[in-house]
Amino acid sequence: MREFDERSITQAVIGRLAECPDLRFKEVMTSLVTHLHDFVREVKLTEPEWMAAIQFLTDVGQACTEKRQELILLSDTLGVSVLVITINHPAEEGSVESTVLGPYYWEGAPELPRGSNLAEGVKGEPAFYSGRVLSTDGRPLPNALLDIWSGDGEGNYDMQIPGETGMKARGRIRTDAEGRYWFRSIRPTFYPVPTDGPVGRMLRKTGSHPYRPGHVHMIVSAPGHLPVTTHLFVAGSKYLDSDAVFGMKESLVVQFKRHPPGAGPDGERLDTPFYSVDYDFRLRPAAPDRA
Ligand SMILES: [Fe+2]
Numbered sequence: 001m002r003e004f005d006e007r008s009i010t011q012a013v014i015g016r017l018a019e020c021p022d023l024r025f026k027e028v029m030t031s032l033v034t035h036l037h038d039f040v041r042e043v044k045l046t047e048p049e050w051m052a053a054i055q056f057l058t059d060v061g062q063a064c065t066e067k068r069q070e071l072i073l074l075s076d077t078l079g080v081s082v083l084v085i086t087i088n089h090p091a092e093e094g095s096v097e098s099t100v101l102g103p104y105y106w107e108g109a110p111e112l113p114r115g116s117n118l119a120e121g122v123k124g125e126p127a128f129y130s131g132r133v134l135s136t137d138g139r140p141l142p143n144a145l146l147d148i149w150s151g152d153g154e155g156n157y158d159m160q161i162p163g164e165t166g167m168k169a170r171g172r173i174r175t176d177a178e179g180r181y182w183f184r185s186i187r188p189t190f191y192p193v194p195t196d197g198p199v200g201r202m203l204r205k206t207g208s209h210p211y212r213p214g215h216v217h218m219i220v221s222a223p224g225h226l227p228v229t230t231h232l233f234v235a236g237s238k239y240l241d242s243d244a245v246f247g248m249k250e251s252l253v254v255q256f257k258r259h260p261p262g263a264g265p266d267g268e269r270l271d272t273p274f275y276s277v278d279y280d281f282r283l284r285p286a287a288p289d290r291a
Contacts, residue, residue, distance in 0.1 A: 010037040059198035067159040069103040073199045076100055076245035077208075089228065091251070093136040095284045099231050099247040102217060103194075104157040109147060109170040115266055117184040118171040124153020124186030126274040127256060128265045129232075132179040133222055133281045140179025141283065144222035147172045148183070150215070155191025175222075184266070187256050187275045188214040190238045193245065203244070210244050213237040215252075218281075225283035232279055254279050 004012050013033050020026040039045075045053075063070035075081045081100045089098040112118065119126075133144035149170040151157045158168035175181045192210040194200060203210050214234035221227035233240060233253045240248055256275040264270050 006041060010034060013037075056198055056202070063197040063199075068194070068197075070194075070197050070199055072101070072103045073193055073197075074202075076102065076247075077193065077199055077203060079246045082246045085229070089226075092284060094282050095136050095226075096220070096228050096230055096281045097249045097251050098228050099249055099252065100245055101229050102245070102247075104149065104151075104159060105217070105219075106149065106159065106167060106170060109149065109167055109172050111145075111172040111174070112183070114173055114176060114180075114182055115184070116171060116173070118148060119150075119152070119169045119185040122152045122169050122186055124188070125272065126184060126264070126270060127187040128182070128184050128274065128276045129216075129279070130180070130182035130265070130276070131279040131281065133175045133181065133220060133283065134179055135222075135225065136282050136284050140175075141222040141225065142175055142177045142179055144175040144179065144181075144220060144225075144281075144283070145172055146174075146181055146183075146281075147219040147221075148185070149217045150185060150188045151191050153186045153189055155189050155214075160194070182265070184264075185216065187234060188216050189234075190214050208244065209239075209242065211239040211242075212244050213240040213248060215247075220281045220283065222283055224286055226286050228281070228283060230281075232277065 002012075010033065014030050017026050017029055020029070060070045060074050072081065085098045085100065091097040133141045133146070135141055149157075151160075152169060158164050158166070158170070161168075169185055171183065173181050173183050190211050190213050193203075193212060195203065195210045200210065214237035215231040217229075217231055219227060219229050231247065231252055233248060235253050235255045240253065254277050256277050259274050259276065261271050261273060262269065264274055265276060
């Protein structure tokens, strides 16, 4: 029989990992237990606070559905998501920076021809996106894939809109032989992360606002290159300086050039003002011998 005091308990728990055959798991768990115990000791966590934390994590888990990922939202709003991304995907040799995936990615968006309108029937001001996907040495990358998604012009993602069951403002576009892409969608606006769940309660309690600056999401990939999960942020958007999920990166802020009603880049006449945006994505080769 052996009992533990408030110091020896930490080594006792770590000791139980002695036979763990997965060395990386052992390393992560050892550090997790060490920091968790230090945290409890440092703040002298009370039993009601501990129980509130248990209830909070339970609520976060129970708020998750097929279309809602409250745990990712918790990770995002605590800055953990962007920290993990920044550690694992450093922008090197001029490659495009990564940022958060966010809770609204929906795998399996349709692959559409270049020039398609991803936002048919979606509220918002039209925007024409174009640019190239390049290797970091400047070589154009044909057949690169852009997996694109955004909210509408009012800041709502399809999966948030009551009664909307299909994909909206989503699509996959491939580059041509010169690495060029172009498509039409809308100019996204700032929006709040979901605030009707436990993470929203946490934000209110901390006095933080829930807003993200306007952005379009993209996962850009190409054969022989490292894929990048990123955004393009709308220059001048509200909340660029205080993104609720800490995902804003200056290199991803782009000008949306405003045009009066008239012929768009594809020749089609638009009765409303519209925007155009141009951005080149540079990807790092997956390994030096594949550059
Ligand atoms: Fe988003």
